Amino acid sequence: MSDLHDLCRFAERPITSKYVDQLNFYLRSGIPATYTIEEAYNYTNDIAAEPTTTTTPLHLICTHVPENATAEELKVVDTMVQTLFEYGAGWCLSDVNNDTPGCILIKRKLNHLNIYTQIVDSGVRAELLLRKVGEFDMEIIEDTDDLDHDRFGEVPELVEEKAEQIEQPKSDEKPDPEESNKSNQQSYLNTKLEYVDNALITKDRKDGVMMAWETDLMRLGCESLFKGSIIEDNEEDSEINILNIGFGMGIIDTMINEKNPTKHYICEAHPDVLAKLKADGWYDKKNVVILEGRWQEQLDKLLSSGEVYFNGIYYDTFSEHYSDMLELFDYVVGLLKPYGVFSFFNGLGADRQVVYEVYKKLSELDLANYGLQCTFTSVEVPKETLQENDKSVWDDVKRSYWSCPVYYHPEARFIDL
Template sequence: MTDLHELCKFHIRPVDGRYLTELRYFLRNGIPSTYTEEEAYNYINGIEEEAESTTTPLHIICRKYPEDASEEEARVINEMAGMLFEYGAGWCLVDAEGNTPGCVLVKRGLKHTGLYEQIVDAGVRAELLLRKVECNVEFVEQDNGDAQVEEQEAQPHVESVETETKAERATDPADSQEAYLSAKLRYEKGALVTEEQNDGVMMDWETDLMKRGCDTIFKGAYVDGKLDDEVAVLNIGFGMGIIDSFIAEKQPTKHYICEAHPDVLAKMKKDGWYDRPNVVVLEGTWKEQLDKLLSQGNVFFNGVYYDTFSEHYEDMLDLFDVLVGLLKPHGVFSFFNGLGADREVVYDVYKNLVSMDLSNYGLSCSFENVDMSNSRVNDASEEGTDGSVWDNIKRPYWMCPVYYHPEVKFVEF
């Protein structure tokens, strides 16, 4: 423990300008903003091993943030956090309990504070900076006990933190699309999973969200309140066919389904999707198939939904490039928003990133907050059973109490 760590515990109230003066002194005199309690303990006790966890000053501030902080105290604490970020503090380093600073605030019920917003903003800045140096999307991951930033696996069904080497990730169906497309899948009651690993590709707890997604993209079927002469919709990623069943009920003129996995395509054939007169099945990845549609130049969509497995956020950015050429001027785009959804703070970072990225394409993104607290996905067990929806699933891909349902359309000028 050092004076820096003690300072961040706010033993003396009120928290005023004296804290800023002392913190500035420590940082200007060479104490790293990421200097951890564990490192200090090892140094004081002559322990040469590297610390296995990272309780940083920012973690301590989040742990000790006074629940009854006055407006002035909150301002000072926010300035302290800003100063730490200025000197290189990490927004996503994890402590011994596996919590980032933002996670600590979430668990304390302090998401409403300016400090939490500042941490989210720091996450957005870090991602944008990493892009500039051609790095991948930032995410929290542990490797042999050390907290560090690793590549985000960020498909819309984002999986939870997992310890894997890069070589292992290349053969992991949840991380590599090539590995996923060659993996065997199994349809079981209420879920579609990978045969070998039991990764949850899709699960029926998403049904209400799929219904919401269908209703959203069909908003693009209307022009000035009147139904379009021809309504064409596209769903990317069939999975269990949940949203496609809702789409079929609305009887669009053309219903395009893009799906790449051979086991899913076989299921679609068996269930008669190929035989439906208004259905067009695009066999292959969306990158292959949508480029062909763009080249034709005569297919445009009122609504597009995106819900794939094992794709990264950078793939979504590539999709945005294609989307602007295939969406009608009044069309609507939506997607299963599981980006970073195993941690609330990461989920909030992605919410901001998606909006910023879409705005670069002349698209606006609004979110509807859907309360998931009473959903089966957040229950310890299902009614009439002793198990959780995540039983036997390798990695839960949803851990948040609120779902940010996206609606994307062209900006109106």
């Protein structure tokens, strides 16, 4: 362990500005803000192998910041964390326990501290920077595994193997992100699904696609959508149109249809789910319109026709990424009535709480760029969704898509200027 790492253990109290001065000295001397204990150990012991874990100074600060630190001491720690980020510290690097610095604070129940907010804000900045750099086709080394964990982005390993067989572009050609996303989605559409007790899963891999524990969350979504039927002063719209993207188990669609909207549009692409829709009689409901196929094509047709606008739009798909949601926002602002409501199953980054909170801020910022103000309601999820419990909804499912104790239900409306 180096002197830099020793410094971040706060061996001496009180924590004063001397800590900041010493940290600046080490960083200005050329020691990287991401210099790990493992690298220091290998260097000291003349080991040439690359370390497999990354215990950075930021990890140490989050591990050793005193629970009884005074307000003055916490200000010094805040400055140390800010300095580390200025010198390139990584917010989502994981240590030997697969914990990011934010995860450590959560486990210590210290995520109320300002340094946790700094970590989340750093994650938001990092994602926005990567996105901006990508606009200019610059070649960079990306390590974004921890920034793409959501139900939309979870593709079964069997499907991933199929995707790898797609012909790779020549070395002088840049891959097209849109085509890559489309191929991932197509791979998912080729994967067999099955309905089992209280769940929709992939048949071979047993990965969770949708589960009954989400029922209360779907009810929140349904209630939000119908708030868009009120024009003003409690006056209800004469024509109420609702669009749901992604049928899944049909939980929210059942709730929507029970409210008897004028038109209830369901967009679904997976053949096994479409077969379920037919078997359950959804095609025969007079007020239901089934849009068969990828929403990217189906919503483009709706937008081009200009024949229907929606009081509520809900989005809940599988095997799609946050970049797909950004594309969806283009359609939402074109198809939503001025007083309408947009909502979605907020599973963005939900297998790691700190990443979940990064995506919460990102989606809020991105929706604001489209003229939509997004508010979030915090809801406790069922205890059985947390894997540390003796009995979990994931016991018979190989890959879970949720591990956070709180769900942030989103509700977006056009900003009232």
